Amino acid sequence: MPDSPLRQAALEVESHVGSQGWDQPPRLFALVPTADLIAAEPGLADQLSDDPDSITPIEQELPEGRELEDLLTEIEWPDAVTGCAAVIERIMLPPEAEESLPDDPDAIVEAAINHPDRREVRLVAAVMRDGRSHSAVRAKDPADAELLEGPDLVPGLIEHLRSTLT
Template identity: 65%
Template sequence: MRVDPKPKDDPLPSTPLRLVALEIEEHVAAGGWDQQPRLYALVPTAELVQREPVLAESLGVQLDAHPDGFTSIEQDGLAPDRPLEELLGEITWPDGVAGCAAVIERVMLPPEAEEHLPSDADELMTYVAEHPDRREVRLVAAVTRDGARHSAVRAREPDDATLLEGPDLVPGLLDHLSRTFE
């Protein structure tokens, strides 16, 4: 899957991190909603091709178009019964991994709803589930070892919801990912 360079009216730069984050979002979106969290290692494509020559042919077009780009490698074996943020606290990456990305679905409430949040966990779950202004969203967060960040958020409804993106839309998740490189 390849994401083309940005349209002329796009205010965000087409960095390798942004492009791989958008590619991951597009890939996950093709599978629909109600998916488990996903975690990806981000490896420089040029280095991957050097280390794994068999991949050179399949990644050749991507390497030609984006020689400084990343290849995302999905990590298997995430414990579905534990929150992703908790799992990230136990992860460290080998030196060959230049970045990582995560995709997770969440329910978001408008800022004004925060002042009415119950402190009891069960009451909180009910409050969020029944709130009339709740929105189900898919969050994509990507970071590099050197501190670059990109994030994207897509609402479940309407079906043609605009993808919002920027360097810090989901700061908590980005921070969790960044700590995997400390």
């Protein structure tokens, strides 16, 4: 996987959230150029990367009780924010399981929770104003599950985040 400041920011977000365990609410981060942050707050220089191209994630407070996807429709970032990242936990089912799911949305949730082949995953998506993206997916089980990453592993979340940057 080619390295980049965006990839490093996405991995930092995943590591930060992952260090706090599972069963967490959605998390949202503004992505700002580290150099701009240090220029605005010189006292942070010792805590941040000295790489002039690095990106620093800054966690945002989210109201409780709302779906992240709904909140993202209301967010517009100021120009100083060059990107954003989000972390959500979801249940994934194998493609063949979708055929047997009920039509009722509440029943779908119950069926997914009780499906024997379900996988609980943490999804991370990070996007920049210029269109670049990076994403990561980690399964809850096994405890040492490999982190999968790439530019478009969670396309729906990436598109939701992109809409906040226009």
